Amino acid sequence: MTTTITKTDTASIAQKATADGLRSRRAAKLWGAIGPLVIFIVMFAIVAILVPTFIGGGTGLSIVASSAAPILLLAVGQALVLNIGSIDLSNSALTVVGAILLAITLGPLGAVAPVVVVLVVSLFGAVNGLLVSFFQVPSFALTLGTLGIFQATALVISNATTVYVSQNGGVVSPLYTTRIGTLPLTFLLGVVVAVLAWLMLRFTRVGQGMTAIGKNESGAIFSGVRTRALKVTAYALSGFMSSLAGITIIAQAGSASPMGLGSDLLLPGITAAIVGGTSISGGVTNPVNVIFGALTVALVPIATAAIGIEAQAQSLVYGVVIIVVVSLTLSRNKNSIVK
Amino acid sequence: MNKSTTAAVPALRLTGISKTFGSVEALKNVSCEIAKGEVIGLIGENGAGKSTLLKILTGIYQPDQGTIEINGAKTKFRGPRDSVLAGIGVVHQEQSLFTNLTVAENISMNSATGRRFGTTFGIYRWGKLYKSAAETLEIIGSNLGPRTRVGDLSFVDRQMVEIARAIRVDTVKGASPIVILDEPTALLERGETEILEREIRKLKDLGSVIFVSHRLDEIMRNCDRILVMRNGELVADRPTSQVTEAELFKLMVGHESRATNHQRGKVNPDVVPVLEVNNLRRKGKYSDISFAAHAGRVTAIVGTSGSGREELSRAIFGAEKFDGGTIALNGKKVSGWRTPKAVRNGVAYVPAERKVEGMVGTFSAAENIVLTHPGSAAFGPIIMPWKRNQVARKWFAELDVRPNDIDQDLERFSGGNQQKVVMARWLNDPKLQLLVLDHPLRGLDPGAAETVNEHIKGACTNGAAVILLADTLEEALEMGDDIVVMRDGNITARFDVSVDDPSTLDLLERMV
Numbered sequence: 001m002t003t004t005i006t007k008t009d010t011a012s013i014a015q016k017a018t019a020d021g022l023r024s025r026r027a028a029k030l031w032g033a034i035g036p037l038v039i040f041i042v043m044f045a046i047v048a049i050l051v052p053t054f055i056g057g058g059t060g061l062s063i064v065a066s067s068a069a070p071i072l073l074l075a076v077g078q079a080l081v082l083n084i085g086s087i088d089l090s091n092s093a094l095t096v097v098g099a100i101l102l103a104i105t106l107g108p109l110g111a112v113a114p115v116v117v118v119l120v121v122s123l124f125g126a127v128n129g130l131l132v133s134f135f136q137v138p139s140f141a142l143t144l145g146t147l148g149i150f151q152a153t154a155l156v157i158s159n160a161t162t163v164y165v166s167q168n169g170g171v172v173s174p175l176y177t178t179r180i181g182t183l184p185l186t187f188l189l190g191v192v193v194a195v196l197a198w199l200m201l202r203f204t205r206v207g208q209g210m211t212a213i214g215k216n217e218s219g220a221i222f223s224g225v226r227t228r229a230l231k232v233t234a235y236a237l238s239g240f241m242s243s244l245a246g247i248t249i250i251a252q253a254g255s256a257s258p259m260g261l262g263s264d265l266l267l268p269g270i271t272a273a274i275v276g277g278t279s280i281s282g283g284v285t286n287p288v289n290v291i292f293g294a295l296t297v298a299l300v301p302i303a304t305a306a307i308g309i310e311a312q313a314q315s316l317v318y319g320v321v322i323i324v325v326v327s328l329t330l331s332r333n334k335n336s337i338v339k
Numbered sequence: 340m341n342k343s344t345t346a347a348v349p350a351l352r353l354t355g356i357s358k359t360f361g362s363v364e365a366l367k368n369v370s371c372e373i374a375k376g377e378v379i380g381l382i383g384e385n386g387a388g389k390s391t392l393l394k395i396l397t398g399i400y401q402p403d404q405g406t407i408e409i410n411g412a413k414t415k416f417r418g419p420r421d422s423v424l425a426g427i428g429v430v431h432q433e434q435s436l437f438t439n440l441t442v443a444e445n446i447s448m449n450s451a452t453g454r455r456f457g458t459t460f461g462i463y464r465w466g467k468l469y470k471s472a473a474e475t476l477e478i479i480g481s482n483l484g485p486r487t488r489v490g491d492l493s494f495v496d497r498q499m500v501e502i503a504r505a506i507r508v509d510t511v512k513g514a515s516p517i518v519i520l521d522e523p524t525a526l527l528e529r530g531e532t533e534i535l536e537r538e539i540r541k542l543k544d545l546g547s548v549i550f551v552s553h554r555l556d557e558i559m560r561n562c563d564r565i566l567v568m569r570n571g572e573l574v575a576d577r578p579t580s581q582v583t584e585a586e587l588f589k590l591m592v593g594h595e596s597r598a599t600n601h602q603r604g605k606v607n608p609d610v611v612p613v614l615e616v617n618n619l620r621r622k623g624k625y626s627d628i629s630f631a632a633h634a635g636r637v638t639a640i641v642g643t644s645g646s647g648r649e650e651l652s653r654a655i656f657g658a659e660k661f662d663g664g665t666i667a668l669n670g671k672k673v674s675g676w677r678t679p680k681a682v683r684n685g686v687a688y689v690p691a692e693r694k695v696e697g698m699v700g701t702f703s704a705a706e707n708i709v710l711t712h713p714g715s716a717a718f719g720p721i722i723m724p725w726k727r728n729q730v731a732r733k734w735f736a737e738l739d740v741r742p743n744d745i746d747q748d749l750e751r752f753s754g755g756n757q758q759k760v761v762m763a764r765w766l767n768d769p770k771l772q773l774l775v776l777d778h779p780l781r782g783l784d785p786g787a788a789e790t791v792n793e794h795i796k797g798a799c800t801n802g803a804a805v806i807l808l809a810d811t812l813e814e815a816l817e818m819g820d821d822i823v824v825m826r827d828g829n830i831t832a833r834f835d836v837s838v839d840d841p842s843t844l845d846l847l848e849r850m851v
Contacts, residue, residue, distance in 0.1 A: 203723070204721055208709075212710055219696055222678065
């Protein structure tokens with residue numbers, strides 16, 4: 001029968017097409033999965049070859065990981081917000097607010113202080129989310145506004161000076177001083193939350209819903225996804241990560257100030273998320289890869305200094321490296337507009 | 340006009356066109372001719388190769404083998420511009436106009452040579468632009484104002500603009516235009532379809548028409564000759580007078596159309612209806628809407644595009660607000676009605692805008708199926724990928740989704756198969772009680788439409804109530820048990836199909 005022949009024909013063609021599709025998809029998937037790790041290793045190796053002392057006793061990695069820790073925490077939060085197709089420009093300001101709050105409260109409250117800080121700052125994050133989802137203000141504009149508000153808050157509660165931890169500094173300082181191998185606990189904390197974020201996105205309905213929002217918000221709404229609640233959640237989680245970053249700053253420095261440590265982490269945080277393969281237009285991220293994104297972002301300035309590149313040229317090198325790395329890892333498919 | 344030359348030299352001749360993507364032969368040795376003044380119907384299932392053929396004609400793809408001749412001269416299209424210059428214009432199913440520009444700008448946008456149409460060295464000469472646009476609109480008998488913003492036009496008027504743009508080439512070199520209408524009626528309401536059909540007859544005098552549609556009755560009405568594609572091959576080339584709809588269906592799908600009569604259930608007055616809508620109103624859209632939908636029955640709502648039925652169906656799903664009145668599910672009034680709540684209460688909605696609203700295109704088919712109702716794929720809030728794949732495989736088998744690749748992004752499936760996956764995600768709800776379908780067969784080939792209809796009926800048999808906004812009145816009459824007719828936001832008639840047995844004319848009278 002002719003009909004049976006055509007049927008098997010189409011079946012085999014379809015099978016072949018499926019196999020082809022699978023192969024190219026697997027290659028893309030594999031690079032998406034390990035690209036940021038490969039890039040970090042390659043760059044670290046280049047630095048190690050140029051400056052052999054850099055890896056001696058793991059000091060290089062230790063310095064890079066310490067510097068990467070707060071970037072990583074913020075970047076994981078940012079990745080979750082980028083994943084729903086929004087952005088959080090206020091996260092580093094929140095970090096500073098959290099750090100100052102902790103510096104003030106550690107004395108009187110002791111071990112309760114970090115818990116209070118985490119709750120308060122997460123709540124601030126949730127407020128961002130509430131405003132974005134219920135008043136439908138574009139997240140870029142809204143968080144640009146709250147960035148200013150949080151900066152003002154930091155100035156007010158700190159009296160515009162550096163706040164030193166008066167007592168109980170020991171509650172948080174082990175986070176920085178304790179090392180496992182050569183890596184500080186602050187960095188490992190970042191790794192743990194990154195893995196948890198990955199598990200959430202991959203294996204929970206909440207995470208799948210968030211990714212659905214980022215990929216196609218109206219599609220998600222019409223699928224019955226609780227878009228408002230999930231947006232608030234994503235921003236609250238970004239606030240949560242900011243509070244953790246604030247704690248690591250106190251653990252490291254023992255003091256906080258409105259323009260000090262943490263206040264300039266906004267762009268490195270976004271960069272780390274993107275280098276880790278997060279799409280700026282939403283719907284694509286892998287928090288585990290953000291770990292390597294943060295390491296890469298932290299490595300470049302340290303490496304340029306170690307290699308002995310002139311100060312004036314360091315920003316140039318940083319810029320060029322970031323462009324190259326992002327072009328290698330940024331997730332894009334041919335139909336989506338990279339904004 | 341010299342009749343003998345037109346008869347001898349076809350406006351378009353394709354010889355042995357083949358095109359392969361990877362290992363898939365999308366087109367296999369396709370040859371055909373189209374004479375000037377001829378209307379050709381092109382039909383085939385989704386994935387039969389129609390779109391590939393059209394893309395070759397419009398210069399988007401280059402054929403691997405074979406030749407294209409325009410008026411007897413061999414041509415190669417290196418890009419869309421060459422195709423436009425050769426006189427080929429396309430009216431797309433999903434319109435490709437610039438809604439923020441005027442009619443005149445849109446019409447001239449496509450013209451490969453600007454000067455005569457109101458631009459000089461790329462600089463707009465508005466007076467000339469409007470004048471030449473008005474001339475073109477006159478040729479197709481449209482009285483649209485060239486200064487109107489396209490965004491302010493109705494759908495059918497926009498299609499007129501597309502047609503004007505497509506025939507624009509005629510005035511370039513006196514070449515006879517070949518207008519490709521790619522499912523132009525898929526999104527049109529009944530009255531609008533007639534306007535378009537009149538337009539097709541007019542186009543015959545100007546040039547040739549290639550008419551692509553899934554609606555076999557339209558093809559039979561409008562075309563002189565019908566080309567049928569299946570699996571990348573041209574399987575039939577018949578004059579319309581020598582073929583029947585049933586034969587066309589068989590040629591396209593490969594099997595005979597299955598009997599579609601379904602058992603119409605009786606309304607049990609003792610059972611509370613699944614959905615009761617009472618005096619529902621929304622300012623400027625609809626008012627005083629009261630009707631009920633019963634378990635096991637399909638309630639078809641018919642009306643033109645301004646009738647308010649789309650807005651009504653979205654209000655029932657909680658996707659749009661309403662100003663007053665009540666919606667009750669199983670006798671209980673709902674409050675704070677939004678989509679997540681509707682979904683939790685077993686209400687499902689298949690939107691007409693499938694790609695934008697109906698699915699998350701860059702999620703895999705499996706992820707789409709479990710996004711709304713994970714069913715056995717989730718343990719509380721946790722999703723188990725292996726269970727998800729089981730669920731997806733089950734539905735792929737049940738609905739015969741092709742290709743059988745549950746991990747492929749949903750946007751990469753053809754329209755019919757996408758719609759099957761969209762259906763699956765709602766059918767995966769064990770508590771499904773109300774299925775709201777807004778044009779569920781839009782853009783589907785007859786084979787896929789048959790599968791989707793079978794599962795709509797299956798949902799009914801399992802005790803769900805269905806609200807159907809059908810593409811055509813015939814579809815509404817075939818599928819519907821109850822028919823609610825709407826006009827300008829009001830219900831103008833109700834029919835119980837098994838009792839009243841209304842005709843399409845009965846419905847039409849109350850629609851317009």
